[in-house]
Each structure stands twice: as structure tokens, then as C-alpha cells.
Amino acid sequence: MSGSISPEQMRQYLRMYLVIGSVNCREKPLCVVEEALRGGATMIQFREKGPGALTGEAKLALALELQAACRRAGVPFIVNDDVELAARIGADGVHVGQDDESAAAVRKRIGNRILGVSAHTVKEARTALAHGADYIGVGPIYPTLSKDDARPVQGTRMIQEMREQGIKLPIVGIGGITTSRAAEVVRAGADGVAVISAVTQSDNVREAVQSFVNQMVQ
Ligand SMILES: Cc1ncc(COP(=O)(O)OP(=O)(O)O)c(N)n1
Ligand SMILES: Cc1ncsc1CCOP(=O)(O)O
Ligand SMILES: [Mg+2]
16 A cells, blocks of 8 residues: 555656755755756655754745755655655655654555655565555665664665565665765665765765766666
8 A cells, every 4th residue: 555656666766865954964955955956866855853953934944945946856855754844845755764653644644645664674664565655765774974863784784685585665775875885785676875965965966966876877
């Protein structure tokens, strides 16, 4: 009981998935997102959390601004954690983790929109599928500075194991992924990479995204 998006389309969207919030940005988030879209980002996640993150009306205003940029580019706009916000702005989907609102409940609330779920084990991946996930995010693959409460680093092994155990859901790797590591993540069985710092902290966002996109062409 996943949404209406086909797994093939989902895999395409996962190829270069930028995860972003205002706290990650060295310049205006809208400029970063617009540059990432010009570079070929295939999906954007609005993850407004961590020290100094916007709340309330300011968070809503930024979400609307970034969503409009994604709409102009024809790229899906996903909201992290905040199902209320996603519903309010008509986002294309929601990403939730194991400590967030349950995937099954979110699926009921968002109908056919995209549902992404974090999974750290084969069991969590199976449950995510049963609860209607369209894709799973697996990580952290490598050490990350972008998430204070990140689970232990898994390397690419968990993605491999999920594939070996018959998990066919679209998978995106996340956590410490750089352009030089992206190919390894895909070789392990991921359909794409989800990235914060390797794009947002780059001196040239557009080129950084292009470089990831080029890694995905195999
Ligand atoms: C694509 C993707 N995968 C995993 C996560 C992590 O979600 P979660 O475990 O809920 O942690 P937070 O991001 O909410 O801190 C993600 N956001 N995106
Ligand atoms: C949100 C999230 N979930 C697991 S690791 C991570 C942070 C990824 O950020 P970066 O690409 O900067 O390591
Ligand atoms: Mg979460």
C-alpha cells in the first residue's frame, strides 16, 4: 500500500536528493536551492531543524519560497518530520524517521503523496514497506556533522544486506556522502544519494550537484 508513484519514477527522483534547511546554508537558502536545481538536483527535502532553526511563520514562509522554486523546476518538494506543514502547503511528500510520527499514520494523512522512511535494519525496511513507504533512507553511511543524534555509522554494508535479503524498495543512502563516495553507495544497491553538507558547504553549489549527478550516470 505505497502511494501512487511508481518505483521507477521514485528511483529517478532519488538520484540526487538535496536535504536542506536554513541552518545548513552559507547563503540564502533560496539561492542554494535554485543553484542546486540548475545543477540537476532530482528532489529536495526541507529539513528545518537543529540549533537556530526557524519556527512558526518564518519556517512556513521559507517552506513556501523553496516549494515555489521546486515547482518552477518540476522537482518534488518533500518536508522532513513536519506532517502538519506538509499538509498545509500541499508538499509533494513527507520524510519520517523511526522516532517520528509512525509511517502508517503518515500514509493515511498524506494519501498518495510521496512517503519516505528512515530504516536502519532489514526489519525496519520491511515494516516501512508494509506501512506504505515509497522509499527508504539508509544511514548514516559515513560520519556526519549535520545530525547531532545520528545513529552509528553503517558503511555501505546495510544497503548491501537489505538488497541481499530481498528488499526491493527504492533506497537512498545518506550521511557523509561526498562526490568521491557516491559511486560506492550506488554500487552497494542504493538508487541515489541524499546529501546536505557536500552541497550546501560547497563554494559552488551548482557544480557540486552536477558532480553528484555525473556520478550517478553509470
Ligand atoms: C532521505 C533521508 N533519509 C534519512 C533521514 C533521517 O530521518 P530521521 O531519522 O527522522 O532524522 P531527521 O532527519 O529527522 O533528523 C532524512 N531526513 N532523509
Ligand atoms: C539527516 C541525516 N540522517 C542521517 S545522516 C543525516 C545527515 C546528512 O548530512 P550530510 O550529508 O551533511 O552528512
Ligand atoms: Mg525525522
